[in-house]
Amino acid sequence: MSTIKQFQVTFDCAEPQRVARFWCEVLGYVVTPPRGFASWEDFDLTRPAEDRGSWCACTDPSGVGPRLFFQRVPEGKVVKNRVHLDVRVGTGLVGAERLAALEAECTRLVALGAVRVRLLADEHDSCIVMQDIEGNEFCLD
Incomplete structure (x- = not known):
């Protein structure tokens, strides 16, 4: 039986490059181009016009966190x-x-376009529920 130690988190979204840049700012990640290409723009030049801008990815420059992948989907959240x-x-x-x-x-993330949804707090713990620039929920924990 194999043990999987790496994974990526995939986001369905309308604007992959925009959402990738947002998460780079949140997490200190960097946009990483597909293998064999200097940039996502170079990769897009090899794709049919209707597929351009359909994907983007970012990674933790320290190599610790998972890769984040963003793919365009036709439906909204x-x-x-x-x-x-x-x-x-x-x-x-x-x-x-x-x-x-x-x-x-x-406060920093709201300035980047995130939305504060609500504070969850009691005498033992607290977190802030938020949404990214396309409405995907996440928590500040």
Whole structure:
């Protein structure tokens, strides 16, 4: 039996390059072109006109995090995601210090086009539910 140690997270979206750039800003990732090409634009030149701009990917420059892949789909987002990313900005922090870190990151991401949905907080934990620039849910945790 094999053990899988690598995976990528795939986003269905309307504008793959735009959404990829957003997540690069959120996570400190970089856009990575397909193998054999210097850029996604170079790759697009080999594709039929209707397929250009249909894909994009980004990776963690440290090599630790998973690759994120973005693919254009014709339909828009309709319902809540069944899977979402938790962006870990408050790890190890508690109480007011944790909430301050979450709020600071929320402010930064809203300036990039994210939407704050709601704060989930009790005496033990807190997170902020958000949406990316195409409405995909994620949490600041």
